Ligand code: SF4
C-alpha cells in the first residue's frame with residue numbers, strides 16, 4: 001500500500017539552495033534561481049539591503065526573429081561553477097528549523113523557492129527528483145496538503161511564465177556557466193532560439 005508522507009526537508013539538507021543543474025543540457029550551462037520580471041527589482045533591493053552581490057541574467061523570452069519580451073530572469077549562483085545561491089548563509093553557524101543553512105531573504109524569497117520541490121515539466125506538475133526528500137520517496141507519495149503553499153507559488157509562476165502566442169519563437173538564454181571541465185561543451189553566453 002502506498003502511504004502519503006507529509007513533505008518536510010531532510011535534516012541538514014540545503015541542496016536546492018546550493019546545487020544548480022545544467023538545463024536543458026550542458027550546452028546551455030547551469031541555470032540560476034528563476035525570477036519573475038516583477039521580482040527582479042525586489043531581489044536587487046534585497047541584495048542592496050543585505051550587502052550581497054547578485055548576478056541576474058535573462059532566462060526565457062519570446063519573439064519572432066529575436067528575443068522581444070523577456071518572461072523570466074534567473075539569479076545565478078555565486079560560485080564560478082554556478083552553484084550556491086548568494087543569499088544562503090553557508091558560512092554562518094545559524095541553522096534553519098530542519099538544520100540546513102539559513103536563507104538571508106526567507107520572508108522575501110522568490111516564488112521559485114516557495115514552490116520547490118514542486119516543478120512543472122512538459123505541462124505536468126511533479127516533485128523534482130533532484131530534491132533529497134523526493135529522492136527518498138521511493139515507496140511513498142507526498143501528502144498534497146503539506147505542499148499547498150508550494151502549489152500556490154507554482155501556480156503564480158505558471159500564470160506569468162507562459163507563451164501566449166504560438167506565432168512567436170521561444171528564446172532561451174545560455175549562461176556559459178558550469179564546471180571547468182564542461183566549459184568547452186557550452187554555448188557562448190547569450191540567446192538561443194528553441195527549435
Ligand atoms: S526542498 Fe529538498 S533539496 Fe531542498 S532543502 Fe528540502 S529536502 Fe533538501
Ligand code: SF4
Pocket residue numbers: 016017033085086087088089102103104105106109110113
Ligand atoms: S533565495 Fe533563499 S531559498 Fe531561494 S535559493 Fe537562495 S537561499 Fe535558497
